[in-house]
Amino acid sequence: MRIGIVCPYSWDVPGGVQFHIRDLAEYFIRLGHEVSVLAPADDDTPLPPYVVSAGRAVPVPYNGSVARLNFGFLSAARVRRWLHDGSFDVVHIHEPTSPSLGLLTCWAAQGPIVATFHTSNPRSRAMIAAYAILQAALEKISARIAVSEYARRTLVEHLGGDAVVIPNGVDVDFFADAEPKAEWQGGTIGFIGRIDEPRKGLPVLMRALPKIVAAHPGARLLVAGRGDEEAAVEELPEELRSRVEFLGMVSDEDKARFLRSVDLYVAPNTGGESFGIILVEAMSAGAPVLASDLDAFVQVLDQGRAGEVFANEDADALAEKAVALLADPGRRAELRERGSAHVRRFDWSTVGADILSVYETVTTGTAAVATDERPGLWSRFGLARERDAEADAPHSTDNLRA
Known part of the structure; x- marks a missing residue:
């Protein structure tokens, strides 16, 4: 499978989201998949061979921290070039609501899009205010993942829809x-x-x-x-x-x-x-x-x-x-x-396989879910009802879609 992963935060400033994306990419590469990660990075930042730089990021205060994000016309052009060159089977965007590469990719990408939501912020005025701008992008997302119940709750309360909960992974x-x-x-x-x-x-x-x-x-x-x-x-x-x-x-x-x-x-x-x-x-x-x-x-x-x-x-x-x-x-x-x-339960052998199951769901439809070697995933995350409904609606993923 050709997998494109979008990192919203600067690769040269370590953080939990960057580490998660790095480890996820390397897990899939070990399994034999082709993976490319698009991330902001300074020109002199040493990058792994699977990371493509989208240019320098700028610091933006967000959620009690400072996020280094990348946005603008030049960034949008680099996103389109990366998508064109990658010809990905699935694009996995992290933090698609942040004003960075994820949102730009949502606007530009065609085909299956998986989005992971990391943020837990029960009173995000910025997210509420930006809903009208975000809505068109969010409607293109095929499947949503939240890293915890609290990230899922933030998503549901601010943007509607739902997500499957798959935690961050660790080796x-x-x-x-x-x-x-x-x-x-x-x-x-x-x-x-x-x-x-x-x-x-x-x-x-x-x-x-x-x-x-x-x-x-x-x-x-x-x-x-x-x-x-x-x-x-x-x-x-x-x-x-x-x-x-x-x-x-x-x-x-x-x-x-x-x-x-x-x-x-x-x-x-x-x-x-x-x-x-x-x-x-x-x-x-x-x-x-x-x-x-x-x-x-x-x-x-x-x-x-x-x-x-x-x-x-x-x-x-x-x-x-x-x-x-x-x-x-x-x-x-x-x-x-x-x-x-x-x-x-947080080891990549479990978490990575769960994420791959989501990819397979959005890329090959219900047939992949029905023949999945790990049938416990959906029931484990409370999605048995949605899985049963898919028998009548072959491309339905209600609990994952925007």
Whole structure:
């Protein structure tokens, strides 16, 4: 199958959507499919052979973060050229409502289009205001995927229609097989994320750190991610700043070793999360997880059975839970075991196959669904009724279409 995938955000600025697209593309390539990814990228950005640059992106504030997007007449021309050269069997657009390559591709593409919605934002005025502009593009989408129930809910409430829920994927064994690093072990709490992005929650963790260290004098915090390191610790007492070690950006290999090494991984994110891929990566590596009680995080953590949660933005609650977990190796071992078992449902062997089933549905119709070797997909996502209806309407995909 010839698969075209559209990334809305700049390839040279790492993020969850980019990682998801990269891993999905490489999963399909390993299966023998032809894959091309169109993404914004600076001219000097090293790109994998399957990525085509659509030019530089510009930073745009969005959903509590800064998204680097690509839009305009030149971008539209590059989209049309990419579509023409690719002759794709299916085009998979991520975040088609963002003012970037996804929307441009929706307008220009012909044939089967699959769209994945990542955003969870229950009060998006921008999405409501843009509905009239988006409607024509959304009507061309053959199938919709949401990465979580909360992303699906955002889609339904703002744009109508529905989507099948297929979570983000992770190469579980890549993290599970990583070698711990000795200097990152021993009373360590881990955090990975952009340091100066408030919704990632590092300030909450910093406010909790004095109480954690008071109870566990040997504890220290390891921080991986880009941002202003001096500003991150400026509110900490001077004597505690040496307990925080900044590692900067780390490679995928070092991220896996980091998560295999820490005694506790903390995700203090304050909002704007539709899934929580870092939680899945941490569980894959066997790290006990403590996370804020965002709805999406609670769901990823199997309603709190695969990880502990604390009240969002409550530094005292974070400190209390962290102190208890660091003092209880038995509980941490229990979380490792539960997390390692729970996370298998997010492995690419499952997630990638589910996405491929959606491709087959929109490209070959009901016959592909009827002969699919994985018949449990539709019933697993609550689509048995729609599948049955297809017997009378051969090209109906009501739960997936706009």
